[in-house]
Amino acid sequence: MTGAATAVEPPAPAPLPRRLTVLPLIALIFYDVSGGPFGIEDSVRAGGGALLPILGFLILPVLWSLPEALVTAELASAFPTNAGYVAWVSAAFGPAAAFLVGVSKWASGTLDNALYPVLFLDYLGSSGAGLALPPPARSLAVLALTAALTYLNYRGLHLVGLSALALTAFSLSPFLALTVLAVPRIRPARWLALDARAVDLRGYFNSMFWNLNYWDKASTLAGEVEEPRKTFPKAVFGAVGLVVGAYLVPLLAGTGALPAETAAEWTDGFFSEVGQRIGGTWLRVWIQAAAAMSNMGLFEAEMSSDSFQLLGMAEMGMIPAIFARRSRHGTPTFSILCSATGVVILSFMSFQEIIEFLNFLYGLGMLAVFAAFVKLRAKDPDLPRPYRIPVGTAGAAVMCVPPVLLIITVMCLASARTFVVNAVVVLAGVALYYGVEHAKRHAWVEFLAPLPPADSSHGSATAPDAADLEDVRAGLLADDDDEGGGSKVE
Template sequence: MKLRIAAANRQQASIEMGEFSHDEYVAVSESTSTRANHSSKVSLLPLVFLIFYEVSGGPFGVEDTVQAAGPLLALLGFLLFPLIWSVPEALITAEMGTMFPENGGYVVWVSSALGPYWGFQQGWMKWLSGVIDNALYPVLFLDYLKSAVPAVGGGLPRVAATWALTIVLTYLNYRGMVIVGWVAVCLGVFSLLPFVVMGFLSIPDLQPSRWAVTNLNDVDWNLYLNTLFWNLNYWDSISTLAGEVENPKKTLPRALFYAVILVVLGYFFPLLIGTGAVPLNRDLWSDGYFSDVAMIIGGAWLRWWLQAAAAMSNMGMFVAEMSSDSFQLLGMAERGMLPEFFTKRSRHGTPLIGILFSATGVIILSWMSFQEIVAAENFLYCFGMILEFIAFILLRIKHPNASRPYKIAGGTAGAILLCIPPTILIGVVLFFSSLKVMFVSLIAIAIGLVLQPCLKYVEKKRWMKFSHSSELPDLGNLDENRSLVY
């Protein structure tokens, strides 16, 4: 699961933006940039943990892979799936994120390659996917809490608790509560430490033969693939922080490399412990089951510690995800894709309208089950990633001489080959989607296709005010403007 802190420290909402000259990207001074006043730079170690929370936040939520496919396929999935999906996405994020050090991230990539219409579609699908993802965190929080407080396991108390969490955390987001930098480092250590302790305590009970248990005739491929996909995607979300990274052309690629290792180990070893030290009952392996594993291995104290870690992780991810979603709407408004009122900030520096829109979406989606939320999010995310792959390849073809501080080797042919395995995987994930999820997701995509022309019509009629920030660089002349980073 993922802590999407993508715009997390953007009470600042804004890096030092710049203007293009013919040979370099010239930073605008603080005296001419109102955005720069809120800027801060993120160094390597904090950035690693920011990416860790964007993608993962700890092994909370991976339990369904064991229920769906058994220990062997669950363990293999978290070793092999990153090679097919996480590594290519991280590499593309490294290249594009250093090429466009702007908080708009993937919206800017797609806009530069395919035009503002498809840039808007990318922003719509990514925002909607993020809101759907954010609806998971109250669900996961309550799933870990229900073993200690059974009343929140279902019915009206669960609905009331979900809404209460959403309202409280939304208010914290409004007040500018964000998780960044060294706070992310501390939360990362706190989230993983109980699993380290559980690993040492489990050594006498480990039975390696349990890791090999599998039954290919009894695999829920839809649940298995969606859970893997959900737990190992969103590497591109860090692109919305590219402008706030210290020396991004070196720091961002290195941080992505270290974060891939941290995320994979953070999933694999807890699964290794849980499946090896506890007798297998696949039906019990659902979201929240690690707290029961902790109870079996270490007792009540370890369960409470793990539940506290899960709670902090999920609460932090909710606040950060909403921050990312709301600042994305602000960024799209600064590019003239949304009405100007989306750029308005609260007195705490947070995008009030974006927060209200995102919180409303979370509340509307709170009735869905964990599996339905994951499947719907993945469906929309897949379409957004297809646009990113297309943009990545087209920019290689159309602008081969544009500055790429970090460039994946292999030329255009290598770029195409890199995108083939994850594209095939996207096809597989979409194929296994249920008709209900497919129907709802396609309706959501259709809304975006119609919404953009409608907004353009509204702009033409001057029913709402749209504006384009003069501080943002022009995306039209990438080859002439050789360097896009300062």
């Protein structure tokens, strides 16, 4: 057939992945930080009774969680990028310090995530339904569960957010029933129980710190959020109230309803026994099912944060471009696989080892984050911050003192083995930084274009180009094209 060639229409562009809104983001932050009261039981045993954990969950959210949440809300609104805290530290102290923070935070998150498939099986095994597995089958089950949850993460962050929302409702539901049933049995005097001889300060502070940290982890999802400058602060503050309530209400109900002499029995998973004693077998099974499902939500939220952090670091030119490559679902394929591999490798470690190691690593990163927050306030007071903590530079510095002191306390209580392990991780991070820089200079692998110098990314608003400040940051934080491209380092 002859004649003019028929014009071929270009293929329709792939639909953009759905962005996170307030409620799914609250659920993801909730799971980054908490996931429910599961895991706080050991604070009662280590605290020698109910008094110290109750005081801890009343005071530490003000001294630790709130400052961290406020810093996260301000800086995530100013830098809505998937690099999150890595971008903040880079803007304040340069790429080398930011790279080390990225390594320590990613290692801490991966250690944390290695807990959840194991805890999921522990809760099922303690349900009395004959679900305990022998060691070989257990190892295979951990691998299978990790693979299934990793696949869900691959399928899209919006799907993860919606599943986290549903899991939040399910995980907290049995504690509403527990609280209602416990009210007639509560004796307020039991909340004052304290056996000083039974106090384990290292266990207590590690338990409290672990249950109240990771507020900044969701900042690595800021680039995937609908209107992040408005949505992120709302979600952070909504999550603060949800987390504190999810800890305090069941703790008050359980310790107030059971005799003070049971303090030594409060170890991980004891809330299911509290349910048995207060409501019966049906409530025990409900709590165990909620605990198991909560671990799935914790895994999903942590893996999302860790993998999108790697994506953000790749977009900043800090690590190879392959980590920024997205699937058709908008998720960072190689970054997810890297995080999942780390989880599998670390899942053989014990619960207490993981808690202490990750707390120390996380503390190192948070010291850099608080320092970056204060420095950016002092160096660039006019940097546009859609949400701004209503204090000046001096007030910002004072606000950071309590959490910094808590971090130092937790570090000072760490074992010698934890110091050694963390020193090895830091040294490995330094070696990795110089190795990556060497690979970049010799073009061994592909990198996205490096960022402008730190000063240009957050220059003073009084500079001649102040009107272009938003454009400069937009260039700093811009997503790459659909092919994972953008300019490359040749």
